[in-house]
Amino acid sequence: MNFASDNTAGVAPEIMAALARANEGFALGYGNDDWTRRVEKKFSELFERDVAVFLVPTGTGANALALAHVTPPWGAVLCHEDAHIAVDECGAPEFFGGGIKLVELPGDNGKISADTLKARLDNKASWGPPHHVTPAAVSISQASEAGTIYRVAEIRALADIAHEHGAALHMDGARFGNALVRLNASPAEATWQAGVDVLSFGATKGGAMGAESVIFFDPKRAEGMSARRKRGGALLSKHRFIAAQMEAFLDGDLWLRLARHANGMADRLSDGLTKAGFAPKWPVEANEVFAALPAALCDRLQAAGAVFYRWDADGAGNVVVRLVTSFQTTAEEVERFADLIRTS
Incomplete structure (x- = not known):
């Protein structure tokens, strides 16, 4: 009767078998391997467009690097007051972002409402240089820390408001699979078609040993991310073992x-x-x-x-x-x- 966390579960047999197969022979390191190329192609097929994919070993790393990439050091990330990035990541987004500021918003059932976000962003007196930070990103958790999900229309409403104010929409998808199976929507419809700019796609909580990814739906926006990942200590030398997990995770749904x-x-x-x-x-x-x-x-x-x-x-x-x-x-x-x- 272990209900502490999905992190306490083991590794899905299919993923463990994929790791064993990947352990045979030799492969180039740092993502220069066949597993990684196949995973990149799988993600583009899954989301029905060309995407830029960066595999990392932890969800905290995925969130922190993604937000740091779309937010300048003088920028702000707006998120729910109970969001994982605000409560459980030990200041990682702020650290990797060179001092970015998290602005926490209230919201029922663990979610930010469009009205709350609009009211905060419309308060122009609290934003902008030289004295104030600039809103650069909005981060939502799918599923939320309360176990609730954002419907596609809710995502679109938040994305429209964020984009109107020059901010990107980031989705913390540590449990994206759990959310998606509740939605009558495809992965594309639940992300970039609804306005999501960057997704932290999680596999660890879903059954992997340790595999996460940062997905940019506009590859041009990912320029420099390979250096950021390496500088952040999130590029594994034996990269094929992350890619093999993710490939098995996606294979056959x-x-x-x-x-x-x-x-x-x-x-x-x-x-x-x-x-x-x-x-x-x-x-x-x-x-x-x-x-x-x-x-x-x-x-x-x-x-x-x-x-x-x-x-x-x-x-x-x-x-x-x-x-x-x-x-x-x-x-x-x-x-x-x-x-x-x-x-x-």
Whole structure:
């Protein structure tokens, strides 16, 4: 009953097998290998246009390098106040961006609304040299830190506002697969066709050992990124092992099958909680479930072997817990957890 994070899961067998195959023989380093060329082609096919792809080993690296690339040191990145880049990346975007400023915005259900973004950007008195930073990027998390997703129309609205103010739209897609399988949209429709300029495409949470990528939908915008990645310590010498993971992840839509399973387990978990009287705090739209439980119940669940994070207090004497499912989560685990809640 491990619901701490999809990071706690292992590696999908198909990806582990691809790593074993990539371990045979020799290959040139630093991305000069056949695996990388094939992955670059796969991404262009997936998004239905030529894209510039930069594989990196971590999601924090992907976000930080992407934002640093589209934001000058005197620029600002607007994001939700609970965004991973603002809360959980130890100042990496600011560091790699040479001092860029993150401007945090409030928003229900973990998302920024178009009205909130427009109001902030329209406040011209707070932007621009010589005394103020310049808005250069808007970053949204898909799925959000609350486990919710942006619909295509919401992405388009935010992109239009960002572009009107000269800012790029970045999408933190650490759980992009989990979000996409909920949307009635293609990868292209959910990204560049909706106005996304740069995407951090995650595979690690979805079943890889450690594989992420930065995707620029306008290759011209990626000029200099290869040097930025190297300078940032994110270019692996044995690059083929990242590329082999990503190739297997994308092959035959494995990434979407794994995401559907994780989401299905989250739905099942949500249903069990609701039936026990603990309906989730936010809509369950990806593979994260947040619920307010009595502290004593949390103690009993964890004593019985359930693993999860106590996220916050709800102000009514309960603890908001985060429960995350993965491609490895089984229906038996979910049912056992639900049974414990019902009988505790």
